[in-house]
Amino acid sequence: MTALAIEAHGLVKTFGENRAVDGVDLAVGAGTVYGVLGPNGAGKTTTVRMLTTLLRPDGGSARVLGHDVVDDADQVRRLIGLTGQYASVDEDLTGTENLVLQSRLVGLSRTRSRQRAAELLESFDLTDAANRPVKHFSGGMRRRIDLAASIVVTPDVLFLDEPTTGLDPRSRGQVWDIVRDLVAGGTTVLLTTQYLDEADQLADRIAVIDRGTVIAEGTSADLKASVGRSSLHLRLADEAQSDLAERLVAQTLDTTPHRTPEAGVITAPVADPDVVADLMIRLRAEGVRIDEIGVQRPSLDEVFLTLTGHAADDDTERTAA
């Protein structure tokens, strides 16, 4: 592997009794996208805050491009960009003002700052909103201005803390495109996310984090192999046909389907999603009417169930799938 952009060894952060981060090790190759995947409260944000010099670790050490985040914090700050989980732009200021502010703070001249703000607004499709206060922006626009503020000068390492949480699918896609473009430009990106598909889409390697520790690490393919298979979700138009449908699913997919407590819903593990096409033909041939059918990738819940033996959110009652 090439040089490491981020390396962390046994990072620990405690808040009172709570060990928010409990010995996290990370190794992120330069020029790659690294996904840190985990549910709320797993310690993702705290880890990012330590790596970006905002929090002092209580134990362990971390280096960003060879600079220690505690002893050499100033040097680290010169190399990184950060987009926090909550909009880290000023809501009362306009898009232009925010970007000029940011440009001035990284040391660009007054004229260059104005120029840069205009460039970024155009690239991020925000020119129309240039003179509107950010508080009137939509969620997706906020994220974009936030990202733009992080790249007024090109960071060597960019940290994105849950960049798409709460965004609609279209805005999510836009953020993903932006991240891909940044990486194409040579920036290393560490992003945290609650969504498996986001990590899957963007990250070269993924660390799954739970209760402050890394419980699995690898490429998305590694991870999926450890997680298991996709699942079929079938809702019948007429629940009286449940028995028949169950039998057909069992025969076609060669597995044991489950009936969920919801009437007329059948789920089953799917080894090869292609076979679902055969199933649909058979269902039609037998006159079984479908209300809804889908094949779902393993969800984060399933990742957690598989990797940890407990659900991502312990408060949620899970029905056996």
Next chain:
Amino acid sequence: MTTTTQAATAERPISSVAARVERPQPPSALSASLTLGWRSVLKIRRIPEQLFDVTFQPVIFIVMFVYLFGGAVSGSTTQYLQFVLPGILVQTVVMASLYTGISLNTDIGKGIFDRFRSLPIWRPSALVGALLADSIRYVVAAVVCLGVGMAMGFRPDGTVLDVFAAVVLVLVFAFSLSWIFAFLGLVMRSAGAVQGVSMLAMFPLTFASNVFVDPSTMPGWLRAWVDVNPVSHLVTAVRGLMAGSPDAGDISWSLIGCAVLIAVFAPLTVRAYRRRS
């Protein structure tokens, strides 16, 4: 190198912009502080209600105190105005410094401070910037006080330069005092708590002083406090300057008070700022 062609930006918009800007030297401490001060000024412009306490409040105070107490305290409202206006000027500006803490407390909870702290800038510049911008509020307060006073008949005997020096002295004091409130703003949990505690400090500072009355009729224990209260020294210094007979002693004491305030609270505040997560 920085020319953007429209066609190219439409095709691969971000990378064309992202790939190109090298990091310059980080800004100097002064430049970063001024930039962050500029941010606060923009916020005042956007939310002008922030200026209520330095515009309407002094008007009400001056009118109310002069007509309420003037006859009783000094025999006539004109005479009392001459006595009380420098005091109310000081009180208004000192009270305005309280909002530094409250606004800092609300501001710092937002994500933008994370961003400031992840930048290679002089760490206290966010604080210094906020305090500098607040100085503008103090100037507004001073101008409103003097304006209303003059309109009601206040006539300083000092020269324009004396009056200017008096105002500058008040501003320096308020800037120094605002470090206390900035400190409270950083260590207290909520803006409401900051306001409560600050008000508690504000009353003995401004009312238990020579702002409104001559302390000679006060009981001994209160007079002892009034005599050491830095606000009293400041008020006496400002009165002297406005009357055209500056008292070097009181001016020095006020400035020493400022120096002590900054020497104690600036490091404490900066430390609290570093620790705040």
